[in-house]
Amino acid sequence: MPSTDVEEFRRVVASAKHIVVLAGAGLSAASGIPTFRGPSGLWKTNDALRLVTPAAWREDPSRIWRWANYRREMISKASPNAAHRALALLSLPSVRSRLGYAADADFTLVTQNIDELSTRALDALLYPQSGFQLLLTETSPEEISAEINEAKARVLEMHGRVWDVVCTRFECQHKERNYDVPVCAALAESADISAGNALPRDETTTNAAAEVIADSVPQSPLAALHSSIRAPPPLRRTGLRPPTPPPPIPLEELPRCNRCGSLVRPGEVWFGEAAMDMDEIFARVNDADLCIVVGTSATIHPAAKFAATVKERGGKVAVFNLERTKGDDASDFLFLGPCEKLLPEALG
Template sequence: MRNKIEIGPEDRIFVLTGAGVSAESGLPTFRDNGGLWNGYRVEEVATPEAWQENAERVWRFYAMRRKDGLQSEPNPAHIALAHLEEQLGDRLFLCTQNVDDLHERAGSKRVLHMHGELFRSRCSRECGREDFADQGIYETASAIPRCECGGRIRPHIVWFGEMPLSMDLILNELDRCTVLLVAGSSGTVHPAASFAQWAQRRGVRTFYVGPERPINADLFTEIFLAKAGEALPSLFDILA
């Protein structure tokens, strides 16, 4: 790749990764399957209403996603971002729309999952118990665990219609960054799709990496049309 993203000694880089990065590790996405995931519609498995209507169906879906997640491996994009963090330390802020743990397994230490985490669960009653690590596979109603308060345990996932996590921290980091890199996010899911606009208004350099132009392409200083795993390993020029 002839062009690189120069990162100077005073730069702070905000990285947003989306479903395209996980797809390169073999994890399917709703968008790539016409809004379906193995026959499930979003409304059936990824909304608060779906949980109220049929918690067993929701957990079967996430049991399938957990199985897929456990079988997947980090790809070169994950590894490249972990290496970039090693070089930049806390000057890099990694925010992901993905719920898998591939960034962590690649070596990234500071990852914010704005849509929750696949291998964590929480009480559906919001009784005050903190979310917790959980790799359980719950495929029947009787297998769904109960909290000490009696509430059913649900996936620690931000469903459609719910507020993304840690938005105050995310917006604060957007206000501090001098470079925004978006990788594998098509620009269709809000509020993440608005991050480039937020950064552009501040005069921040904005870059996109993905095999197709995003719908908000006009918000980026430069677009690299390539898979993240192909582009990211050689994309950065760290200046002393």
């Protein structure tokens, strides 16, 4: 069984020379951004295959832009939480030295999140008002700024960013950050994004509802002979159909490329597309002597295999999650609970 011993975990962090953190949606849950799977996850009520795949984009770009705009709205309201801050601090050599960890270790944060909150947690430390620089009296503000900028370069956002837009014209492919919310005028009136994305009700719910309605049909004395009278009414009478999708937005009204005027797409990585920075990520994972896995169900490839790779190559693995996840029994440490509480506590 994995250990829950915090002191032992700190000793492992202290001796690690190549630290990789793998983060998922649970890292940002305390910032108010819902996770994907689980009872209140985004994929519980929205159909991922209709929203985050190249095929869905080919079918209806306006549906995908509605989804991306909804995610932008949600993420624009969020700020980094205590878990983002704990990882930001751990990524700085001066802080590691202060905490008794190796200042000369290399630290990489690989995040599946598209919310940019890990980078923003580092940016926040740059502001003199944060008071952070006053804590490190032995390091000059210039050195701290340099450390923060280096740490930002080591935040690898493997599923891209919600703020990226990429030109779809093959000859252009211009990519830029666009922080507009709404991202274009046509998306200003945020339609009910669940319309048309909703998953079909499961059989049990549908049949149970149909039964209730069937039972309310007045019984004819001949019902026993005419069993068809007792047949459940058609589903359209149950009111359980998904809401009607809003009409598509004309392509010319969707976000356009600043360079060539063609349609742009949201820059996050969809299912079936290659994750970003993979050469660097594989190099870091292969080298890692410690992998800290935070708030991910570890079900989506290629990230799903990182912890196992580190173990196979002799490194240690520590998992921080609200609940048990696939493969965590093979980890060296398991800290079950909210990472925004447990990570700052465990890292000291």
